Amino acid sequence: xxxxxxxxxxxxxxxxxxxxxxxxxxxxxxxxxxxxxxxxxxxxxxxxxxxxxxxxxxxxxxxxxxxxxxxxxxxxxxxxxxxxxxxxxxxxxxxxxxxxxxxxxxxxxxxxxxxxxxxxxxxxxxxxxxxxxxxxxxxxxxxxxxxxxxxxxxxxxxxxxxxxxxxxxxxxxxxxxxxxxxxxxxxxxxxxxxxxxxxxxxxxxxxxxxxxxxxxxxxxxxxxxxxxxxxxxxxxxxxxxxxxxxxxxxxxxxxxxxxxxxxxxxxxxxxxxxxxxxxxxxxxxxxxxxxxxxxxxxxxxxxxxxxxxxxxxxxxxxxxxxxxxxxxxxxxxxxxxxxxxxxxxxxxxxxxxxxxxxxxxxxxxxxxxxxxxxxxxxxxxxxxxxxxxxxxxxxxxxxxxxxxxxxxxxxxxxxxxxxxxxxxxxxxxxxxxxxxxxxxxxxxxxxxxxxxxxxxxxxxxxxxxxxxxxxxxxxxxxxxxxxxxxxxxxxxxxxx
Amino acid sequence: xxxxxxxxxxxxxxxxxxxxxxxxxxxxxxxxxxxxxxxxxxxxxxxxxxxxxxxxxxxxxxxxxxxxxxxxxxxxxxxxxxxxxxxxxxxxxxxxxxxxxxxxxxxxxxxxxxxxxxxxxxxxxxxxxxxxxxxxxxxxxxxxxxxxxxxxxxxxxxxxxxxxxxxxxxxxxxxxxxxxxxxxxxxxxxxxxxxxxxxxxxxxxxxxxxxxxxxxxxxxxxxxxxxxxxxxxxxxxxxxxxxxx
Numbered sequence: 065x066x067x068x069x070x071x072x073x074x075x076x077x078x079x080x081x082x083x084x085x086x087x088x089x090x091x092x093x094x095x096x097x098x099x100x101x102x103x104x105x106x107x108x109x110x111x112x113x114x115x116x117x118x119x120x121x122x123x124x125x126x127x128x129x130x131x132x133x134x135x136x137x138x139x140x141x142x143x144x145x146x147x148x149x150x151x152x153x154x155x156x157x158x159x160x161x162x163x164x165x166x167x168x169x170x171x172x173x174x175x176x177x178x179x180x181x182x183x184x185x186x187x188x189x190x191x192x193x194x195x196x197x198x199x200x201x202x203x204x205x206x207x208x209x210x211x212x213x214x215x216x217x218x219x220x221x222x223x224x225x226x227x228x229x230x231x232x233x234x235x236x237x238x239x240x241x242x243x244x245x246x247x248x249x250x251x252x253x254x255x256x257x258x259x260x261x262x263x264x265x266x267x268x269x270x271x272x273x274x275x276x277x278x279x280x281x282x283x284x285x286x287x288x289x290x291x292x293x294x295x296x297x298x299x300x301x302x303x304x305x306x307x308x309x310x311x312x313x314x315x316x317x318x319x320x321x322x323x324x325x326x327x328x329x330x331x332x333x334x335x336x337x338x339x340x341x342x343x344x345x346x347x348x349x350x351x352x353x354x355x356x357x358x359x360x361x362x363x364x365x366x367x368x369x370x371x372x373x374x375x376x377x378x379x380x381x382x383x384x385x386x387x388x389x390x391x392x393x394x395x396x397x398x399x400x401x402x403x404x405x406x407x408x409x410x411x412x413x414x415x416x417x418x419x420x421x422x423x424x425x426x427x428x429x430x431x432x433x434x435x436x437x438x439x440x441x442x443x444x445x446x447x448x449x450x451x452x453x454x455x456x457x458x459x460x461x462x463x464x465x466x467x468x469x470x471x472x473x474x475x476x477x478x479x480x481x482x483x484x485x486x487x488x489x490x491x492x493x494x495x496x497x498x499x500x501x502x503x504x505x506x507x508x509x510x511x512x513x514x515x516x517x518x519x520x521x522x523x524x525x526x527x528x529x530x531x532x533x534x535x536x537x538x539x540x541x542x543x544x545x546x547x548x549x550x551x552x553x554x555x556x557x558x559x560x
Numbered sequence: 561x562x563x564x565x566x567x568x569x570x571x572x573x574x575x576x577x578x579x580x581x582x583x584x585x586x587x588x589x590x591x592x593x594x595x596x597x598x599x600x601x602x603x604x605x606x607x608x609x610x611x612x613x614x615x616x617x618x619x620x621x622x623x624x625x626x627x628x629x630x631x632x633x634x635x636x637x638x639x640x641x642x643x644x645x646x647x648x649x650x651x652x653x654x655x656x657x658x659x660x661x662x663x664x665x666x667x668x669x670x671x672x673x674x675x676x677x678x679x680x681x682x683x684x685x686x687x688x689x690x691x692x693x694x695x696x697x698x699x700x701x702x703x704x705x706x707x708x709x710x711x712x713x714x715x716x717x718x719x720x721x722x723x724x725x726x727x728x729x730x731x732x733x734x735x736x737x738x739x740x741x742x743x744x745x746x747x748x749x750x751x752x753x754x755x756x757x758x759x760x761x762x763x764x765x766x767x768x769x770x771x772x773x774x775x776x777x778x779x780x781x782x783x784x785x786x787x788x789x790x791x792x793x794x795x796x797x798x799x800x801x802x803x804x805x
Contacts, residue, residue, distance in 0.1 A: 461610055474647055
C-alpha cells in the first residue's frame with residue numbers, strides 16, 4: 065500500500081511537472097536588454113510558468129543562433145537589427161519582408177513594445193553650435209568617437225558620413241560604453257548613442273536632429289520561436305501585456321536605475337513593470353550592492369571549470385598532435401598550419417558558429433577555449449621533440465631502441481620542459497579568454513567584467529578582473545609546482 | 561667481425577665514400593683514422609645502420625644487414641660517442657640500465673651488472689646516482705663506456721671518444737681503455753683523428769682520405785712503408801713521424 069502511494073505520488077509530481085509551462089528567455093549583452101529580459105522573466109513567472117533565463121548572450125549573431133537552435137524561446141530585439149540580419153538577402157528589407165523571412169526560420173516577432181531605441185549622434189553641453197546633423201560639416205574640428213558596432217553596420221557610419229558629408233579630422237572607434245567615458249573625460253566631442261541610453265541624461269548630452277532622416281527605426285519587439293504561443297500560452301500572454309506600453313522616457317529611466325543608481329536588473333525591471341503596467345504589484349527583491357563575495361566565488365568556480373575542462377582537452381589532443389607533427393616535415397607543416405589557422409578565427413564568429421551545434425552555455429565556450437589553447441601546446445611539443453641535440457638523437461637510435469620506447473623513455477622526458485612551457489602559456493591565455501564565455505551564457509568572471517563595462521561600474525569590473533588576474537597567476541604557480549614534479553631533476557640541474 | 565663490401569655513398573654531387581671494401585676480424589682492435597671530411601663518420605653510421613649505403617653490403621658477425629634486422633643487429637653493438645652521449649634526464653645508473661630496463665631485465669640482475677661495470681671502468685659506485693650535469697667529462701665518458709658494455713655486445717664502436725677531454729684525463733682514460741679492451745676480448749672499431757691514440761689502442765689502422773682507404777696495416781707498417789705521400793704527411797702533421805726532429 066505504501067509503495068502504491070509512493071508511485072501515485074511520483075506520478076502526480078511528474079504530471080504536475082509536465083503541466084507547468086516551461087519557457088526559456090534570453091537577453092543581449094547590454095543593460096536595456098537585461099532590464100527587458102528580467103521583465104520578461106517576472107511576467108512569465110507571474111503567469112505560473114517555469115522560467116529558464118540566459119542573461120547577456122553575446123552579439124546579435126550569437127543570440128540569433130541560440131534562438132534558431134532552440135536554446136532560448138524568446139528575447140527582446142529591435143526591428144532595425146532584425147532587418148540588418150536579413151539585409152544580405154534583401155537589400156531594402158521592410159518589416160513585412162522581415163516577418164516573412166523570420167517565418168522561414170520558424171521564428172516570429174511581436175508588435176512594438178512602444179519605444180524605439182535608435183541610433184543618434186550626441187554632443188556634451190560644452191560643445192556649442194550644432195543642433196542638427198546637417199550642421200556638422202561646419203564644425204570639422206570636433207573629435208568623433210563612434211562605437212565599433214556602428215562602424216561595421218550597413219546603416220552605420222559609412223552611410224551617415226556620405227549622406228551628411230562628414231569628413232572629421234579626429235576620429236576613433238571604441239566599445240559603446242567607453243564612448244561615454246571618453247566624453248566624460250573630455251577626450252571626445254561627439255559620439256554615437258542609442259536613444260534610450262541612461263547616460264544621455266546623466267552626462268547632459270544633446271541629441272542632434274536627424275534632419276535628413278538617415279537613421280532607420282529600431283522598434284523594440286519580442287523575437288520568439290514560432291511554437292512558443294502554442295507551447296506556453298499563459299506565459300506568452302503575459303509577455304504580450306507589455307506590447308505598446310513602454311515609452312522611451314520610461315525605458316530610459318529604467319535603464320538609469322541600473323546604470324546610474326546602481327540597482328540590480330531585477331529592481332530596474334520591477335520599476336519598469338510598475339510604471340508601464342500600473343495594475344501590477346511588484347515583487348520585492350532585496351537590493352544587492354557593493355562587493356558580492358558569494359557571486360565572485362560562484363563566477364570563479366564557473367571560470368575555473370571552463371578553464372580546467374578546455375585546457376585538459378587541449379593537452380590531451382595537443383601533445384599527441386605535437387608528436388605527430390614531429391614525425392616528418394609533411395606532418396609538421398600540415399598540423400602546425402591547421403592549428404595556426406584555427407587560432408585566427410575571430411572569437412565571436414567561432415562562438416556564433418558553435419551555437420547551432422552545441423547550443424548555448426558551457427558547450428561553445430569550452431570548444432572556443434580549446435581551440436585557442438591548442439596552438440602553444442602543439443607548437444612547444446613539436447619544438448621540444450625536434451630540437452633534441454643531434455648526437456643524443458643518434459645515440460638513442462644507436463642503442464637499438466624501438467621508436468615508441470625512444471619517444472617514451474627519452475624524447476618526451478627531454479622535451480618535457482618545453483611542453484610544460486606551452487601548457488603554461490596556454491593556461492594563461494585560457495584564463496584570460498574565458499571571460500568571453502559570458503557572451504554565450506556560460507558564466508564565469510567575464511559576466512562581472514562585461515556588465516561592469518556596460519554599467520560604467522568600476523567596482524563591478526574589478527570584481528571580475530582582479531579574481532581573473534589572480535587566477536592567471538595561480539595557474540602559473542600551479543604549473544611551476546607541476547614542473548618540479550614532472551620535469552626530470554637532471555634537466556633542471558642542467559638549466560641552473 | 562665486420563665485413564664491408566663495395567660500400568659507396570654520394571650526397572648530391574659530393575662523393576663521400578668511393579666503393580670501399582674492408583674486413584675487421586673478430587676480437588681485433590681496429591682504428592679508422594683520417595682528416596675531417598674523409599668519410600669516416602659516414603662509414604660509421606652505415607655500420608650502425610643509421611644510414612644506408614648507395615651500393616654494397618654490411619655484415620656483422622656473418623649476418624648481412626637489412627632495413628628489417630638493423631635494429632636487432634644494433635643490440636649487438638656497444639656505441640660510445642664524444643662526451644659519453646648521456647641522456648641528461650637520467651642518472652648515470654639510469655643511462656647505463658636504459659636498454660636492460662627496456663628489455664625487461666630483473667632489478668637485481670641490472671644492479672649486479674651495473675656495479676660490475678663500474679668496477680671495470682673504475683667509476684666510484686656513489687657517482688651512479690648523479691646526473692650527467694653533476695659529473696666531470698671523464699666520468700661521463702666512463703659512464704658512456706659502461707652503457708655500451710651493459711648488454712655485453714660482441715662489437716664495440718667508439719666515435720672520437722676522447723674528443724672533449726683535457727690531455728691528462730684523456731691519458732688516464734686511454735690507459736684504462738686499453739686494459740678494458742685486453743680483459744674483454746671484443747671486436748673494437750675506434751674512429752679517431754689522433755694517430756697517437758690509434759697507435760696506442762689498436763692493433764690495426766686504416767687511413768682514410770676522400771672516401772678511400774689509403775693504407776691499412778699496423779702502426780709500424782704505416783710508419784715504415786707508407787703507401788702514399790699522404791700517409792707520411794698525415795703522420796708528420798701529427799708529429800708522429802720518427803724522422804722529424
